[in-house]
Amino acid sequence: xxxxxxxxxxxxxxxxxxxxxxxxxxxxxxxxxxxxxxxxxxxxxxxxxxxxxxxxxxxxxxxxxxxxxxxxxxxxxxxxxxxxxxxxxxxxxxxxxxxxxxxxxxxxxxxxxxxxxxxxxxxxxxxxxxxxxxxxxxxxxxxxxxxxxxxxxxxxxxxxxxxxxxxxxxxxxxxxxxxxxxxxxxxxxxxxxx
Numbered sequence: 001x002x003x004x005x006x007x008x009x010x011x012x013x014x015x016x017x018x019x020x021x022x023x024x025x026x027x028x029x030x031x032x033x034x035x036x037x038x039x040x041x042x043x044x045x046x047x048x049x050x051x052x053x054x055x056x057x058x059x060x061x062x063x064x065x066x067x068x069x070x071x072x073x074x075x076x077x078x079x080x081x082x083x084x085x086x087x088x089x090x091x092x093x094x095x096x097x098x099x100x101x102x103x104x105x106x107x108x109x110x111x112x113x114x115x116x117x118x119x120x121x122x123x124x125x126x127x128x129x130x131x132x133x134x135x136x137x138x139x140x141x142x143x144x145x146x147x148x149x150x151x152x153x154x155x156x157x158x159x160x161x162x163x164x165x166x167x168x169x170x171x172x173x174x175x176x177x178x179x180x181x182x183x184x185x186x187x188x189x190x191x192x193x194x
Contacts, residue, residue: 003154012156012163013062015179017149026177028146033176035142036070040135045074046098049085050105050136051143056086057109060147061157067143069164070171097126101136108140 006016018025036047048071055063064086072079077093084092089102100123107114115137123133158164171179 001154002156003152006155012158013066014146014150014155016155017153029177029179031142032146035135035139037175041129041132042101042135043074045071046101047135047139048074049082049098050102050139052082053085053089053102054105054109054140054143055147057106058144058147058151060151062150062155063143063147065157065161065164066167069161069168073165073168073172095126097123097128097132100126101128101132104133104136105140108137109144112141 002016004020006020010016011019018028036051037044040047042050048067051067052064052071055061055067068079068082068086072082075081077084081093085094085102089099089106092099092102094102100119104115104119104123107116107119120133123136128136167179
C-alpha cells in the first residue's frame with residue numbers, strides 16, 4: 001500500500017508516482033532515457049542489467065523486476081542471465097569486463113566512498129575504458145535515487161511477470177518517455193544521441 005494517496009492507482013511502481021507529480025516526471029524520464037538508451041559504449045541491455053543488479057542490492061522489487069525484464073529482453077541468456085547476475089555477479093556467465101563493471105555498480109549501492117581504486121583497477125584490467133567506468137557509476141548512482149523514490153513511497157509491485165514483460169515490449173518499440181505516458185519526440189540530430 002503506497003504511503004501517499006496516488007491519483008492513478010492503476011499504475012504500479014514509478015508510474016503512479018510520475019502521474020501524481022508530473023512536474024518532475026518528464027525530467028526523470030528524460031534522465032532514464034539518456035542513461036539507459038542513448039550513446040554509450042555499454043549496450044542498453046548491459047545498462048539495464050546494471051540497474052537490475054543495483055535494484056536487487058537496494059531491495060527495490062519494482063525496479064529489479066521492471067529493469068530485469070528490460071535487460072532479459074535485450075541480452076542473450078534472457079531471464080536466466082538476469083537472475084544469475086542478481087544472485088551472484090561473480091559466478092554469473094558474463095564476460096570479465098562486464099563482471100567487473102557489475103561489481104563496481106554493486107559498490108556504488110553501498111555509497112560513493114565504497115568505490116575503491118581496486119574496483120576501478122579491476123575494470124581497467126578487464127578492458128573497460130574511462131567512459132564505461134563513468135557510465136557504470138552514473139547509472140548505478142542514478143538508480144539508487146530512483147530505487148529510493150519508488151521504495152520510499154511504497155509503490156505497488158505486481159507479482160505477475162507478464163506486467164514487466166509487457167513493459168519491456170513497449171520499451172523496445174519506444175522509449176522511457178512513452179512508458180511515462182508522454183508522446184515520443186524525434187531525436188535531436190545535433191545531440192549526438194542515438
